[in-house]
Amino acid sequence: MSMHSTSNRQESQDISQEAPADGAFTRMLKRVLLKQATISSVEKLGAQYVRIRLQGDALRDQNWTPGDKIQVSLGRGFENRTYTPVSWDAAQGCAEFIVYLHGGTATCAFFDRVQPGIPLSFMGPRSSLELTRLQxxxxxxxxxxxxxxxxxxxxxxxxxxxxxxxxxxxxxxxxxxxxxxxxxxxxxxxxxxxxxxxxxxxxxxxxxxxxxxxxxxxxxxxxxxxxxxxxxxxxxxxxxxxxxxxxxxxxxxx
Ligand SMILES: Cc1cc2nc3c(=O)[nH]c(=O)nc-3n(C[C@H](O)[C@H](O)[C@H](O)COP(=O)(O)OP(=O)(O)OC[C@H]3O[C@@H](n4cnc5c(N)ncnc54)[C@H](O)[C@@H]3O)c2cc1C
CATH class of the missing domain: 3.40.50.80 (Nucleotide-binding domain of ferredoxin-NADP reductase (FNR) module)
Known part of the structure; x- marks a missing residue:
């Protein structure tokens, strides 16, 4: 079991392969700024579509409005990629988003092979498109x-x-x-x-x-x-x- 989680942690750091490893200060800042979650399920909806479910205490009691975004950390440095939660259950501490695998990037390669149990850091939810007041x-x-x-x-x-x-x-x-x-x-x-x-x-x-x-x-x-x-x-x-x-x-x- 411990072997499994160690290799998962390693994999989560490999999204951004070209970036140098984080120094101590960056790691400290990221602990403060980023929320930590675990990928609890991965569902291939099509050859290029994958639905990711995140689970974790950091997702509880969050104020999510449909249309909001999350910014997923690529693993090293402060580079991130943005995704749109489909749902967010603040009581259960879980959320889902759908990634389109357009191909050819480390991000797509990561989400193409990602497995449940892998940790993921992110910022948000943050407002992006306000959907609630449209007629x-x-x-x-x-x-x-x-x-x-x-x-x-x-x-x-x-x-x-x-x-x-x-x-x-x-x-x-x-x-x-x-x-x-x-x-x-x-x-x-x-x-x-x-x-x-x-x-x-x-x-x-x-x-x-x-x-x-x-x-x-x-x-x-x-x-x-x-x-x-x-x-x-x-x-x-x-x-x-x-x-x-x-x-x-x-x-x-x-
Ligand atoms: C507010 C917001 C919400 C978003 N929500 C989602 C979401 O829910 N699901 C989702 O899949 N994406 C979503 N995106 C888009 C996603 O963040 C981008 O596609 C992102 O660039 C993908 O990162 P990457 O590392 O694969 O490619 P990058 O490193 O960012 O880009 C590398 C190259 O790939 C090209 N590229 C990037 N995206 C595409 C694409 N879709 N098709 C073809 N070429 C592309 C770029 O033009 C660039 O040339 C959202 C973006 C924003 C701003």
Missing amino acids: QPLLFGDETCLGLAAALVQVQPHAGAAMVFEVDDIVQTSQVLRALGLRDAMVVRRQSGDVHLAQVSEAILRVALPDTGFILAGRAAAIQAIKRHLNDAGVSNRSIKAKAYWAAGKRGLD
């Missing part, structure tokens, strides 16, 4: 936003949120959306030159109502393009909440 929510997102979508349905179960996702793999993402109970979401294949975004904008405007609250998340360039289309169609910025989750060529956006 008729309409979400545009991508593979990184399935957790956000599931959180939105929890907080607005009767609002009938409309959802559109741009993705690379329609079949895989549609299966995961169905598994999450998000059967009515529209899924559009990402195309080079972003030619699909005009179609997406038209679809969004077709289903929008006068009091629709737009939530734009995911890829920065797509958000900018959709926002421009909405503005051109007369949608005011007051009705739009936007948050870039990643941008091509940028690491650890946020």
